Amino acid sequence: DQQVKQNSPSLSVQEGRISILNCDYTNSMFDYFLWYKKYPAEGPTFLISISSIKDKNEDGRFTVFLNKSAKHLSLHIVPSQPGDSAVYFCAASANPGGTSYGKLTFGQGTILTVHP
Amino acid sequence: NAGVTQTPKFQVLKTGQSMTLQCAQDMNHNSMYWYRQDPGMGLRLIYYSASEGTTDKGEVPNGYNVSRLNKREFSLRLESAAPSQTSVYFCASSERGNEQFFGPGTRLTVL
Numbered sequence: 352d353q354q355v356k357q358n359s360p361s362l363s364v365q366e367g368r369i370s371i372l373n374c375d376y377t378n379s380m381f382d383y384f385l386w387y388k389k390y391p392a393e394g395p396t397f398l399i400s401i402s403s404i405k406d407k408n409e410d411g412r413f414t415v416f417l418n419k420s421a422k423h424l425s426l427h428i429v430p431s432q433p434g435d436s437a438v439y440f441c442a443a444s445a446n447p448g449g450t451s452y453g454k455l456t457f458g459q460g461t462i463l464t465v466h467p
Numbered sequence: 468n469a470g471v472t473q474t475p476k477f478q479v480l481k482t483g484q485s486m487t488l489q490c491a492q493d494m495n496h497n498s499m500y501w502y503r504q505d506p507g508m509g510l511r512l513i514y515y516s517a518s519e520g521t522t523d524k525g526e527v528p529n530g531y532n533v534s535r536l537n538k539r540e541f542s543l544r545l546e547s548a549a550p551s552q553t554s555v556y557f558c559a560s561s562e563r564g565n566e567q568f569f570g571p572g573t574r575l576t577v578l
Binding site for chain 1: 471485502506507508509510511514515526557559566567568569571572
């Protein structure tokens, strides 16, 4: 039972354009969402996060949007750069009473390729 | 400041052999985690340690054991390796629970 899904295995974008990566979840208890970026032969690195009390969080070129009613989040990268080429994972956690201790559920990942 | 380090980087085992994957962090984080990454599956939590002296099962704990040796170190042991445990293993740590810092990974092949 995949509680966090990234239905697009790959995405190809031209440099300077917008990249939109999507993620859907099924567990209504999830209240915190994160995006991680992973280069080959390296561990994932934290990119941006959003709490369920917000619907948007922005950090430089990266913006995450959360639509709770649709159980959907997306990551927008504007403008896209060749160095953004990587695998992007969305992740979610449920934290009832602050006891989750960061137990994350990850999506399958989306390979982003930004062409010069 | 090395962050999260993992040893070894690569390992090949035969079915039935045992081994321990080592993880250490120098960020004074309370919580540490072990994940495995398989193609098309994302990362799945094996075990975690909310704080020194405690460990708990994650999503896929069968076939593994862990030890939180001290605040810095969290090891993962395979007592009798199976081909289904062929994977890339990542250790992570965090202070605030959600924003986790990952090590570079250990690529394990079980023949």
